[in-house]
Amino acid sequence: MGTQLYLGVIVVMLFATTVANAEIKVQCEKDSISITLTIPSRLRQYAARYFLGNCMPSRFNVLPSGEGKAEFNYKLADCNFKRLMKGKHLIYKNELTFRPRPRSSPAAYVYPIECVYPRPKEKMTEVAETNVIPLGSFMPIWATVEQKSHQPLLLLMEECVAATTPELQANSNVYPIIRNKGCLLDSVKGNSRFLPRYHSSAIILYLQSFKFGLGEEVYIHCKLLAWDPEVLSESKKACHYVKENERWELLDDPMQSSMCDCCSRTCNPRSKRGDQWESNGFRPKDWYATIYDPVFKTYSLGDLQFNIGLMNEDFSGPAESTRFPLGSIIPIMASVVQNTHQPLLLLLEECVAATTPELYPESTMYPIISNKGCLLESVSSRSKFEPRQKSSEIRLSLQTFTFAMGEEVFIHCKLLAWDPNGLDSTKKACHFVEGHG
DSSP, X not given: OHHHHHHHHHHHHHHHHHHHTSOEEEEEOSSEEEEEEEEOGGGGGGGGGEEETTBOOSEEEEOTTSOEEEEEEEETTSTTOEEEEETTEEEEEEEEEEOSXXXXXXXXXXXXXXXXXXXXOOSOOSOOSOOOOOXXXXXXXXXXXXXXXXXXXXXXXXXXXXXXXXXXXXXXXXXXXXXTTTEETHHXXXXXXXXXXXXXXXXXXXXXXXXXXXXXXXXXXXXXXXXXXXXXXXXXXXXXXXXXXXXXXXXXXXXXXXXXXGGGSOOSSOOOHHHHXXXXXXXXXXXXXXXXXXXXXXXXXXXXXXXXXXXXTTSSSBOSOSOOOTTOEEEEEEEEEOTTSOOOEEEEEEEEEESSSSOOTTOOEEEEEETTTEETHHHHSSOEEOXXXXXXXXXXXXXXXXXXXXXXXXXXXXXXXXXXXXXXXXBOOEEOOTTTO
C-alpha cells in the first residue's frame, strides 16, 4: 500500500510538470473566451481531464506532430466564471485545471484565467421620478459615502427593514430585508440582488417589491457601514443568493463567497441587536411586558388561561435547568386552556430576547419572531416550529445564539389565541425551510 501511494504521487507530479510546460493561448472577446491548449502526445488520452471551471473542452484535435489541441470556446456567463468589479475594471476570473484523478481529488495543475474589461457605465443616472412601485417590479436603492480626504472606503448595507412608519417606533410593523451582517434575505425567496459596484464607496440594492403594509406607505430603513475595502469578513460583507448556483455569493469578490456561507446560519461575531436599533426606538408592536418565572409562566385573561415555559428535550415536562450551551436547542412551549371557549389556535405573534425581565426602552433586545408570526431565527439557524400536537399548543425549538454574553437572557413573547379557520398574513406561524423557502 505504501508503494502504491508513493507511485501515485510521482505520477501526479509528472502530470503537473508536463502540463506546466504546455502552450496555453487565451483570447478574451466581448462576452466570450477562447482558450487553446497544446497537450503532449503521451497525455492525449487524458484530454477529457482538462476543465475550464466546470466545462470540458468544446473541441479536441490531434496535430500532425502527435500532440493534441484542446479548445475551450465559451460565453463568460458559462463555466462558473466569477464576475467582480475592481477600481475602473470589470474582471472575469476562472481556472484551467488538469485532474488526472477522480473529480473529488485536488487538481494536479491549476492555471488562472482572467479577462479584464473597462467598467461599464452605470445606467442609474438620476433620482427616481416616482415612489409608487408596482408589486413585483424592482426598486433600485442607491447609497453612498462621501470620502473627501479619507482613505478609500467600502460601503456596506449591514441591516435593512421595511416599515410602515418613517421612523422605527413601538407600533412599527417591520419586515427584514437584509440582516445577519449583510445577507440579503429577499434574494432567497425573490429576485432581489446587489448590482455590480461602479465605485467602492457606493452600493446599489436592486430590491423586488413585495406584499407588505398593503394600503399603507412603506419606508425602507437601512444601517450603513463604511469599511476598509481590503478587510472583508463574515461580519463585514454584502451577500446575495444566486439561485442558478444554489449558493450565497459575495458581491465584491465571488472567489471569496465562503464568507457568505454563514448567511444560512449565524454570522459571527454577533453584536447586540439592541445596539443596532436602539437609536430608532425599535420595539415589537403593541408590547405588553410581564415578569416571567424562571421556567414557567401562567397568565389569565377572561375565561382563557395562557401558559408558556421552557421544556425538556422531548417537550414532556418543564425544563430542569435554565442553562443552555451555545448552539443547543431551547424547547419552548406555549398553550391556552380553552375551558368553555370555542376551539382556538395558539400563535406566537412576536418574541424577543432581552437582558431584563421586563421590557424597557433601554433594554437590549434581539428579535426572534416578528412581522406577525415569522420566525426570523429559522433563516440563519436550526430554529423551527415543531409539528402541533393540538391547536391550542405551539412548540418552538430555538437554537441558542450569541447575545448579551455573561448576562441573564429573558424570552418575551406575545401570544395570540385565534380562530383555527381564520389564518391570514397577520395570523400565522411561519418558519424558513432550507431548500424550500
